[in-house]
Amino acid sequence: MSVSNTAANPRDPESGVTAPDTAAKGRSTPELGEPVFDVSGLSVVYGTNRAVRDVDLKVGPQQITAMIGPSGCGKSTVLRTLNRMNDLIPGARVEGKVTYHGEDLYAPEVDPIEVRRRIGMVFQKPNPFPKSIYDNVAYGPRINGMRGNMDEIVEQSLTKAALWDEVKDKLKDNAFALSGGQQQRLCIARTIAVNPEVILMDEPCSALDPIATLKIEDLMYELASEYTIVIVTHNMQQAARVSDRTAFFTASVDEAGDRFGNLVEYDETSTIFSKPSDQRTEDYIAGRFG
Numbered sequence: 001m002s003v004s005n006t007a008a009n010p011r012d013p014e015s016g017v018t019a020p021d022t023a024a025k026g027r028s029t030p031e032l033g034e035p036v037f038d039v040s041g042l043s044v045v046y047g048t049n050r051a052v053r054d055v056d057l058k059v060g061p062q063q064i065t066a067m068i069g070p071s072g073c074g075k076s077t078v079l080r081t082l083n084r085m086n087d088l089i090p091g092a093r094v095e096g097k098v099t100y101h102g103e104d105l106y107a108p109e110v111d112p113i114e115v116r117r118r119i120g121m122v123f124q125k126p127n128p129f130p131k132s133i134y135d136n137v138a139y140g141p142r143i144n145g146m147r148g149n150m151d152e153i154v155e156q157s158l159t160k161a162a163l164w165d166e167v168k169d170k171l172k173d174n175a176f177a178l179s180g181g182q183q184q185r186l187c188i189a190r191t192i193a194v195n196p197e198v199i200l201m202d203e204p205c206s207a208l209d210p211i212a213t214l215k216i217e218d219l220m221y222e223l224a225s226e227y228t229i230v231i232v233t234h235n236m237q238q239a240a241r242v243s244d245r246t247a248f249f250t251a252s253v254d255e256a257g258d259r260f261g262n263l264v265e266y267d268e269t270s271t272i273f274s275k276p277s278d279q280r281t282e283d284y285i286a287g288r289f290g
């Protein structure tokens with residue numbers, strides 16, 4: 001599959017992309033632009049359970065898209081469809097369409113390993129390898145056979161992950177010696193090191209204290225000038241602070257009594273939080289359920 005990295009940067013005033021006034025952190029919300037992902041009629045089935053149904057969602061380039069909603073409404077499931085992580089779950093089946101730069105992500109000729117290199121993922125709990133800080137970052141480039149100066153790749157990745165200054169004098173130390181917040185930034189550096197275009201984040205701050213959380217949020221904001229970021233978060237304030245667009249999911253019950261997740265509303269974050277069009281979104285934002 002070919003990948004276009006040439007989309008105009010909506011955060012760059014010189015790029016010709018106009019921005020309406022809104023939003024998180026007092027910055028403008030970029031136009032959606034040419035979608036990186038176009039999800040249509042997406043359902044995910046686990047065994048016989050159609051856990052998520054009929055999701056339509058477009059993710060714009062170099063911006064932060066947040067998925068929020070009550071527990072079990074399918075946020076992580078939908079996130080995993082964006083880099084085919086669901087392939088790794090026995091019994092999971094994806095129906096509908098997910099395109100990445102216009103190409104079917106689930107076409108038979110698409111290599112899921114290559115998909116996961118271009119579309120990286122950061123998980124809820126920091127999960128560094130039991131290796132040195134250096135080797136954690138160098139691991140991906142090495143197994144991908146990337147050429148270039150490894151010291152430079154490691155330094156650049158750690159710098160982009162806002163960790164270089166804290167670890168540059170102890171690169172040979174074991175990654176487990178770092179704090180939780182540092183370990184999560186190391187995992188982000190490890191993701192960046194293989195040169196992805198997209199970073200998916202599944203509740204990346206839920207295991208972190210408030211200060212480490214704010215550092216990761218600042219980092220997300222920095223990274224969004226270069227990467228497309230999709231984040232699942234339980235923390236509504238976090239979605240409001242960092243994201244450009246927010247998708248609100250909920251869990252519904254069908255006629256047969258089966259529970260399923262569905263997308264209620266997707267819009268600019270400022271709209272979702274100030275004038276949502278669906279009562280369920282308003283209730284959730286107001287803390288009336290979920």
Ligand SMILES: Nc1ncnc2c1ncn2[C@@H]1O[C@H](COP(=O)(O)OP(=O)(O)OP(=O)(O)O)[C@@H](O)[C@H]1O
Pocket residue numbers: 046051069070071072073074075076077078089234261
């Ligand atoms: N690996 C799996 N095998 C079977 N069912 C699963 C699996 N992962 C998720 N599900 C089911 O899919 C539904 C959606 O779960 P998912 O974890 O995507 O929701 P979520 O909104 O991310 O929840 P949370 O906020 O609690 O993490 C749930 O009913 C869950 O039980």
